[in-house]
Amino acid sequence: MSKEEQLLKEFTSMEYEHGWSVDIEADSAPMGLNEDIVRFISAKKNEPDWLLEWRLKAYRHWLTIEEPKWPNVTYPKINYQDIIYYSAPKQKVKPENLDEIDPELIETFNKLGINIEEQKRLTGVTSVAVDAVIDSVSVATTFKDTLAELGIIFCSFSEAVHEHPELVKKYLGSVVPMTDNYFATLNSAVFSDGSFAYIPKGVHCPMELSTYFRINAANTGQFERTLLVVDEGAYVSYLEGCTAPARDENQLHAAVVEIYVAKNAECKYSTVQNWYPGNKDGIGGVYNFVTKRGICAGDNSKISWTQVETGSAITWKYPSCILKGDNSIGEFYSVAVTNNYQQADTGTKMIHIGKNTKSRIVSKGVSAGKSQNSYRGLVRINKRAENARNFSQCDSLLMGDQCGAHTFPYIEVHNKSAQVEHEATTSKIGEDQLFYCNQRGISTEDAVALIVNGYAKEVLKQLPMEFAVEAQKLLALTLEGSIG
Amino acid sequence: MLKVKNLRASVGDKEILRGINLEVNAGEVHAIMGPNGSGKSTLASVLAGREEYKVTSGSITFLGDNLFDLSPEERAWKGLFLAFQYPVEIPGVSTTNFLKTAVNNVREHRGLKKLDAVSFLKLMREQMKLMDIDQSLVNRSLNEGFSGGEKKRNEIFQMALLDPKLAILDETDSGLDIDALKIVANGVNHLKSSNNAIIIVTHYQRLLEYIVPDFVHVLFNGQIVKSGTKELAIELEEKGYDWIREEVEGISI
Ligand SMILES: Nc1ncnc2c1ncn2[C@@H]1O[C@H](COP(=O)(O)OP(=O)(O)O)[C@@H](O)[C@H]1O
Numbered sequence: 001m002s003k004e005e006q007l008l009k010e011f012t013s014m015e016y017e018h019g020w021s022v023d024i025e026a027d028s029a030p031m032g033l034n035e036d037i038v039r040f041i042s043a044k045k046n047e048p049d050w051l052l053e054w055r056l057k058a059y060r061h062w063l064t065i066e067e068p069k070w071p072n073v074t075y076p077k078i079n080y081q082d083i084i085y086y087s088a089p090k091q092k093v094k095p096e097n098l099d100e101i102d103p104e105l106i107e108t109f110n111k112l113g114i115n116i117e118e119q120k121r122l123t124g125v126t127s128v129a130v131d132a133v134i135d136s137v138s139v140a141t142t143f144k145d146t147l148a149e150l151g152i153i154f155c156s157f158s159e160a161v162h163e164h165p166e167l168v169k170k171y172l173g174s175v176v177p178m179t180d181n182y183f184a185t186l187n188s189a190v191f192s193d194g195s196f197a198y199i200p201k202g203v204h205c206p207m208e209l210s211t212y213f214r215i216n217a218a219n220t221g222q223f224e225r226t227l228l229v230v231d232e233g234a235y236v237s238y239l240e241g242c243t244a245p246a247r248d249e250n251q252l253h254a255a256v257v258e259i260y261v262a263k264n265a266e267c268k269y270s271t272v273q274n275w276y277p278g279n280k281d282g283i284g285g286v287y288n289f290v291t292k293r294g295i296c297a298g299d300n301s302k303i304s305w306t307q308v309e310t311g312s313a314i315t316w317k318y319p320s321c322i323l324k325g326d327n328s329i330g331e332f333y334s335v336a337v338t339n340n341y342q343q344a345d346t347g348t349k350m351i352h353i354g355k356n357t358k359s360r361i362v363s364k365g366v367s368a369g370k371s372q373n374s375y376r377g378l379v380r381i382n383k384r385a386e387n388a389r390n391f392s393q394c395d396s397l398l399m400g401d402q403c404g405a406h407t408f409p410y411i412e413v414h415n416k417s418a419q420v421e422h423e424a425t426t427s428k429i430g431e432d433q434l435f436y437c438n439q440r441g442i443s444t445e446d447a448v449a450l451i452v453n454g455y456a457k458e459v460l461k462q463l464p465m466e467f468a469v470e471a472q473k474l475l476a477l478t479l480e481g482s483i484g
Numbered sequence: 485m486l487k488v489k490n491l492r493a494s495v496g497d498k499e500i501l502r503g504i505n506l507e508v509n510a511g512e513v514h515a516i517m518g519p520n521g522s523g524k525s526t527l528a529s530v531l532a533g534r535e536e537y538k539v540t541s542g543s544i545t546f547l548g549d550n551l552f553d554l555s556p557e558e559r560a561w562k563g564l565f566l567a568f569q570y571p572v573e574i575p576g577v578s579t580t581n582f583l584k585t586a587v588n589n590v591r592e593h594r595g596l597k598k599l600d601a602v603s604f605l606k607l608m609r610e611q612m613k614l615m616d617i618d619q620s621l622v623n624r625s626l627n628e629g630f631s632g633g634e635k636k637r638n639e640i641f642q643m644a645l646l647d648p649k650l651a652i653l654d655e656t657d658s659g660l661d662i663d664a665l666k667i668v669a670n671g672v673n674h675l676k677s678s679n680n681a682i683i684i685v686t687h688y689q690r691l692l693e694y695i696v697p698d699f700v701h702v703l704f705n706g707q708i709v710k711s712g713t714k715e716l717a718i719e720l721e722e723k724g725y726d727w728i729r730e731e732v733e734g735i736s737i
């Protein structure tokens with residue numbers, strides 16, 4: 001067997017590290033979806049009527065539309081009646097302090113490398129505030145008080161509905177309308193929880209805000225909703241991480257993230273997506289159908305998306321920027337790694353509306369095994385977007401010859417002053433590179449990690465430091481077992 | 485240290501090495517010379533463990549071990565080093581990071597403590613001086629956009645950091661101007677000791693003026709057809725490889 005074949009074989013047999021599940025008593029909705037389920041969820045959350053109406057409207061619209069067929073992915077038809085749409089860890093009231101949190105839950109988060117207790121103790125020292133969402137419900141948010149002193153709101157979505165209804169009402173669906181697409185509409189009907197953050201005018205959020213999502217219960221869909229509002233001149237860096245247990249059936253994750261950024265404000269949104277990818281034969285894994293979009297509503301505003309996608313059986317996701325304000329900037333940095341039978345169709349949309357708007361896209365795909373990895377990106381320069389600029393770099397790295405890498409760039413220019421540049425490369429990890437590393441005493445496994453991390457460096461360096469290390473480890477881990 | 489016996493190796497159906505015998509002891513410098521395509525790099529690759537080259541017969545022992553039982557990285561840990569004729573580029577991986585990974589891997593397997601960033605940088609700086617390596621070079625991606633001379637110097641720089649028992653330098657001199665050649669030769673001489681050995685693969689005897697070999701072998705068409713001392717290198721330079729060709733074709737089948 002050649003080194004590459006061997007590498008491929010080993011790579012393909014790597015294990016998913018977060019594949020455990022915890023026996024936490026859950027409080028669930030009956031399986032299936034109908035108006036009653038939507039009402040059930042809303043009632044569970046004690047929601048105001050306007051929100052129930054909003055959900056029902058979304059549900060009724062959803063019944064009239066169809067699943068998108070254009071992504072470059074294939075999967076058996078999803079039976080939406082086979083899914084549980086609401087599951088909450090049984091915890092009577094939202095815990096006031098850590099002693100009230102189910103020890104199993106704390107253990108769950110320890111396994112994820114998030115020490116909630118430690119977090120609490122280090123108040124003011126650590127730079128990450130965490131909102132932990134397990135199955136469908138936010139179980140713990142740290143540093144709330146510290147943040148509140150600055151007027152920053154960081155809480156679970158359900159809490160925001162009760163505590164800050166005016167903000168939720170104003171911004172919910174303002175970036176991703178409830179009718180946006182099949183999965184976003186479904187989410188609008190059945191979303192259970194998620195995170196909410198509001199950064200008031202002129203406030204530079206002093207710590208990373210972070211949400212960790214985990215699907216735990218079986219047959220459960222996860223439909224969380226994140227809403228970030230960054231007011232004039234404010235700044236926030238937001239992190240999102242996720243894992244799920246190894247299960248033989250596919251699990252649906254259809255989330256929505258909306259970001260609203262006002263004049264002179266900036267939001268940096270980083271994701272490390274590590275949902276269960278399925279086993280090496282392609283059994284199980286999460287269907288990750290996610291809508292993420294931000295609007296640079298005011299002049300001189302900026303949104304920067306960074307994503308490291310290593311998990312999920314199927315990823316369908318295009319974190320996008322609507323560059324409405326003049327001089328606003330949109331960025332998208334992505335590393336997507338697919339292995340075994342994973343499929344990823346991911347990229348971004350940069351919609352230039354304001355004058356002198358700029359966007360930058362750096363996409364790095366890594367495909368191994370029998371996986372398919374597609375970049376799909378739209379750059380649209382609208383009529384009145386004078387002097388818009390875009391630069392796109394889309395690279396693919398292939399390991400072996402049974403995987404696929406595809407690039408679908410769409411460019412629509414309606415203003416002659418626009419400058420749009422697109423560069424793309426495809427390369428392979430060469431046997432000569434691996435041999436060179438081996439000759440220097442570096443094992444093939446370490447060499448692959450080194451080469452892939454080098455390849456993805458431009459993206460990884462965009463991550464906040466706490467996350468960059470984790471992401472590098474994750475890439476190495478995903479590549480573990482690749483010893484020649 | 486190294487004992488090669490009747491080594492035959494091929495790529496695909498093509499036999500390239502056709503019965504090589506070579507013995508190298510600690511403290512020795514051997515030069516292997518020969519025309520293009522005679523199999524010099526192939527021999528170096530087989531020693532380093534490149535899988536592309538299939539060994540069809542013969543044996544190699546290295547410091548008491550059957551070399552064929554060891555993977556390329558195990559050979560490196562044990563002290564075998566190859567300065568490549570064509571060093572590869574690894575985009576995005578800084579030279580410093582690469583070297584630190586290599587040094588610590590090798591150290592770990594030699595029962596030494598891994599170096600932390602500070603100690604590694606200190607070690608690296610010392611060797612950089614020796615090889616006249618600029619800081620900007622080690623900040624760049626490994627070999628990416630390096631000039632021919634920079635690549636070659638970088639190879640010997642790595643040799644210095646990895647402290648091998650047996651170093652094989654595959655045409656490290658080609659593409660070097662006289663100043664760079666001297667730096668490389670000085671570096672190699674500095675590293676040479678009674679505990680290690682060096683095999684220098686070259687076309688010309690130029691480098692051998694600076695690194696004086698104990699033995700010179702002529703590789704021709706996959707066989708060592710002549711061995712001698714440093715005078716053989718001078719003779720080769722004067723008479724050219726045609727002389728060997730005639731001589732060999734005279735004797736051979
Ligand atoms: N990977 C390979 N595939 C096919 N032929 C090869 C390969 N490597 C070397 N050769 C052939 O083997 C012979 C010896 O090559 P090489 O060892 O590079 O010679 P040298 O280093 O002495 O110039 C040449 O004819 C060369 O073309």
Ligand SMILES: [Mg+2]
Nearest residue numbers: 524525569655
């Ligand atoms: Mg050669």
